[in-house]
Amino acid sequence: MKTLKIPHGEKGASMVFVALVMLVLLGAAALAIDAGVLYTARTQCQNAADSGALACAGHMMTFNTLNASVVSKCRTKAIEYADYNKVLSTPVALISGDVTVDLALKRCRVCVPRTQARGNPVPTYFARIWRNSVDVSACATAEIAVAQTANCMKPWALPDAFNDADGDGTYDPGEYYEAGVTSYGTNYRQNGNDVGVPLIVKQANPGDAIAPGQFFPVDLPIPNSPDTGGDRYRDNISSCNSTAVSIGDTLWTENGNMIGPTRQGVNDLIALDPNAQWDTNTNSVVNSCATATPSCGTSPRVVPIPVYNTATYYNTKRQGIPEFVIVNILGFFIDRMQGNDVVGYLTEAPGLTLGTTPALDPRASFLTQIQLIR
Secondary structure, three states, X not given: OOOOOOOHHHOOHHHHHHHXXXXXXXXXHXXXXXXXXXXXXXXXXXXXXXXXXXXXXXXXXXXXXXXXXXXXXXXXXXXXXHOOXXXXXXXXXXXXXXXXXXXXXXXXXXXXXXXXXXXXXXXXXXXXXXXXXXXXXXXXXXXXXXXXXXOOOOOEEEEOOOOOOXXXXXXXXXXXXXXXXXXXXXXXXXXXXXXXXXXXXXXXXXXXXXXXXXXXXXXXXXXXXXXXXXXXXXXXXXXXXXXOEEOOOEEOEOOOXXXXXXXXXXXXXXXXXXXXXXXXXXXXXXOOHHHOOOOOOOOOOEEEEEEEOHHHHHHHHHOOOOOEEEEEEEEEEEEEEEOOEEEEEEEOEEOOOOOXXXXXXXXXXXXXXXXXXX
């Protein structure tokens, strides 16, 4: 039997081949494992940034007056919520400089860095033969935007503010600011003018002329609710009606005297957040469940109320079928019942969507929505 002899010139060739293969395998492992780790770190940084930006903008919504102290509070809230997240099991640990608050644009930008400059880069594993660590970071920007749709609507159709040219305190033909005639499309103005204005809301008599603050009960059906006017109307006040109502929608009147159901519904609603109060110095709600731990989000006593086009109502009423065409949706803090009247303050309220119709002028909008824009 002959013995196979390896030529002297080929000795060690297999070791070179194995070394090359191992290098390729290490590269593949680095790509598979380290790239996955970096992708996970980037995703977790983005989640933390999104959380901080949304919390910052959401906290900004609770202030009707924006100033330097608000910047500090919003920045603190952004850091708090971002720090609830971890990147590769390591706390985010943001600093003040990672959060930018723009009061003019009502925006918050939060950046979450895992970088060498911050002393916390993402370590590599198989790729360590090339690099010990890689910088990873993510930023997010959230803003308060104009919304045109809301749920939890209260069934009170209020007349839009109008130009009382003759000074008689009631609406007359030609005294309404028609949409498009002014730059607002409505004469209620959120931007520093009407927020904090006290408002006494009382049920109107259909036979009387339109007067400020006098509402008409309107029908907002609740799915699976009792099909009786007074019960449904009361439930629409005391609870959150999930039906979405938008600017441009038409509402119809709820017939009958609703003074009793109004009082019952308002008292039940106030009981959901009994300690909440309106601070006239800051034009904001204080001592609310919204600022408690755990938070209720937004006080249930901050509610949206539809505002109708007085000219359309006046014309359709003369034809026997009055229509309430919504031109704005106000935020309203329900303070108390005063006899048969509801007393409260105009404020901002959270909205649902931006809507598909042309946006209401931001100076007139009371509905706001938090959205991520980057």
